[in-house]
Amino acid sequence: MSETAPQPKTAASNPPVQPIASNLLPSDVVRISATKDVPQPERQLTKVAKLIDVSKCIGCKACQSACIEWNDTKPEVEENVGVYENPHDLTPNMFTLMRFTEWVNPETDNLEWLIRKDGCMHCEDPGCLKACPAPGAIVQYSNGIVDFIHENCIGCGYCVTGCPFDIPRISKVDHKSYKCTLCSDRVAVGQGPACAKACPTQAIVFGTKEDMIAHANDRVADLKSRGYDNAGIYDPPGVGGTHVFYVLHHADKPSIYDGLPDEPRISPVVEGWKGVTKTAGLAVMGVAAVGAAIHGIFARANKVDAHEEQEAEKLVQSGDGDGGSV
Amino acid sequence: MARPLYSEPGDRIESIHPVTVSRYRGFIRANHWITAITLILLLISGLAFFHPSLYFLTGLFGGGQNARWLHPVIGVVLFVSFMVMFIQLWRLNLPTPDDRKWLSQIGDVVKGNEENLPELGKYNAGQKFIFWGMTILIVVLIVSGVMIWEQFFGELVTIPTRRWAVLTHSLAAVAIILVFILHVYAAFWTRGTLRAMTRGTVTGGWAYRHHRKWLRELAGRRQKGPAE
Numbered sequence: 001m002s003e004t005a006p007q008p009k010t011a012a013s014n015p016p017v018q019p020i021a022s023n024l025l026p027s028d029v030v031r032i033s034a035t036k037d038v039p040q041p042e043r044q045l046t047k048v049a050k051l052i053d054v055s056k057c058i059g060c061k062a063c064q065s066a067c068i069e070w071n072d073t074k075p076e077v078e079e080n081v082g083v084y085e086n087p088h089d090l091t092p093n094m095f096t097l098m099r100f101t102e103w104v105n106p107e108t109d110n111l112e113w114l115i116r117k118d119g120c121m122h123c124e125d126p127g128c129l130k131a132c133p134a135p136g137a138i139v140q141y142s143n144g145i146v147d148f149i150h151e152n153c154i155g156c157g158y159c160v161t162g163c164p165f166d167i168p169r170i171s172k173v174d175h176k177s178y179k180c181t182l183c184s185d186r187v188a189v190g191q192g193p194a195c196a197k198a199c200p201t202q203a204i205v206f207g208t209k210e211d212m213i214a215h216a217n218d219r220v221a222d223l224k225s226r227g228y229d230n231a232g233i234y235d236p237p238g239v240g241g242t243h244v245f246y247v248l249h250h251a252d253k254p255s256i257y258d259g260l261p262d263e264p265r266i267s268p269v270v271e272g273w274k275g276v277t278k279t280a281g282l283a284v285m286g287v288a289a290v291g292a293a294i295h296g297i298f299a300r301a302n303k304v305d306a307h308e309e310q311e312a313e314k315l316v317q318s319g320d321g322d323g324g325s326v
Numbered sequence: 327m328a329r330p331l332y333s334e335p336g337d338r339i340e341s342i343h344p345v346t347v348s349r350y351r352g353f354i355r356a357n358h359w360i361t362a363i364t365l366i367l368l369l370i371s372g373l374a375f376f377h378p379s380l381y382f383l384t385g386l387f388g389g390g391q392n393a394r395w396l397h398p399v400i401g402v403v404l405f406v407s408f409m410v411m412f413i414q415l416w417r418l419n420l421p422t423p424d425d426r427k428w429l430s431q432i433g434d435v436v437k438g439n440e441e442n443l444p445e446l447g448k449y450n451a452g453q454k455f456i457f458w459g460m461t462i463l464i465v466v467l468i469v470s471g472v473m474i475w476e477q478f479f480g481e482l483v484t485i486p487t488r489r490w491a492v493l494t495h496s497l498a499a500v501a502i503i504l505v506f507i508l509h510v511y512a513a514f515w516t517r518g519t520l521r522a523m524t525r526g527t528v529t530g531g532w533a534y535r536h537h538r539k540w541l542r543e544l545a546g547r548r549q550k551g552p553a554e
Contacts, residue, residue, distance in 0.1 A: 296515060312531050315541060315542065
């Protein structure tokens with residue numbers, strides 16, 4: 001391990017033949033689930049991004065195969081129900097999924113086959129991380145990657161609740177949450193994600209966020225010159241931008257791409273739960289508990305006196321005191 | 327024979343010198359403590375998921391994964407146990423006109439001036455509030471809890487519904503903890519109450535001071551002999 005890996009700028013490069021030291025360190029973490037006051041990292045990694053250009057995608061699923069191979073997951077073989085999605089949904093063993101939509105363009109009356117590679121968007125403001133109750137189960141690195149640290153995961157599913165994109169899946173086997181890692185283990189040694197490396201049309205490309213935005217702008221200009229007036233970038237500001245983002249030929253209607261959210265953001269319900277409810281709730285409970293304890297110790301208790309005991313005896317001996325139930 | 331108005335058929339005066347009154351029989355006491363213990367376990371594990379500063383409490387259950395699967399299972403036990411208690415207690419917890427008067431004189435209640443208050447049956451309005459508060463909150467908690475029970479009901483509701491369920495669950499949890507604190511506090515503050523749930527009996531003086539109508543009815547029943 002003589003050398004530290006460079007930060008990857010492309011998915012195309014081949015790995016070095018010598019062993020190489022990781023360049024994505026615990027000290028590069030900028031956010032940790034259920035943890036306040038994360039120490040300021042000493043360095044800022046270059047922000048990375050994966051760009052998915054849906055206009056170039058041919059639906060070959062090489063990205064899915066590469067993902068399965070690299071992550072060594074074994075998605076179950078399912079039944080063919082007459083659609084192209086395979087498997088039918090993201091699973092704890094399938095971190096990325098080609099979603100196919102047959103859409104009739106109302107302007108041209110043409111059938112368009114929209115194919116979108118679904119998976120974790122690696123939000124700059126990650127809802128999963130905000131919702132997670134387990135310290136250290138979800139982290140965000142300064143290069144933008146949001147990663148699940150499985151040994152800290154408790155399998156509660158709060159990340160599912162927090163995610164604006166419906167991405168995390170909880171394993172029924174080990175009860176831990178899984179999703180795309182943006183191949184953090186490859187990025188750590190200077191390589192791009194497996195899906196990007198495998199993509200035969202370079203519909204998936206990887207690099208610095210800056211380079212990817214520039215490339216996406218070129219692609220949008222190209223698409224516009226070919227008549228796709230609404231072509232654009234899907235890098236939703238509601239979640240602070242994402243480190244996986246799309247070029248869409250119909251960027252004015254993201255939801256036609258199998259329900260890609262038009263304006264994703266962390267739900268206000270989740271914000272309310274993890275914000276004011278959490279803080280105020282704890283304060284109210286604490287004050288009530290401490291208040292009751294102090295009052296219980298110092299206040300005058302409500303005691304029965306001897307006179308009342310005598311009265312009770314009289315009442316019982318005289319028999320029916322009220323006459324009501326006779 | 328018609329049901330007694332202010333007491334359960336099983337309540338009775340056990341001795342006269344001094345007066346002791348049986349308030350809760352063995353089964354209901356045992357069940358009450360099951361509810362109590364499960365509530366405390368739920369409170370501890372739930373708080374661990376509620377606030378990061380309390381996450382360490384999962385250690386009492388053997389870690390986060392264990393606390394995660396145990397919490398809802400304990401919740402089901404509590405629900406069943408409480409429902410049994412509900413069936414046994416709901417009738418005498420129905421509101422009566424005396425409750426309004428009692429509540430309007432809440433100042434005298436807090437000061438312990440019970441001689442100014444109306445004579446009461448087996449429960450006062452405060453106890454009834456705790457009973458119905460617990461009932462409503464436990465139903466809310468079990469319903470919202472099942473919706474967010476990832477292990478078995480992960481697909482039951484949509485994700486937006488689940489967000490509301492988790493928010494509702496945490497708000498209801500905060501509320502039930504406040505009701506729980508009130509319940510425990512009142513049981514300690516009103517001396518002589520705890521033994522109703524441990525030995526099952528209270529002193530005559532306690533019954534005379536706090537639930538005189540209940541005591542009168544029991545005294546009357548006793549006079550008439552074992553009519554039922």
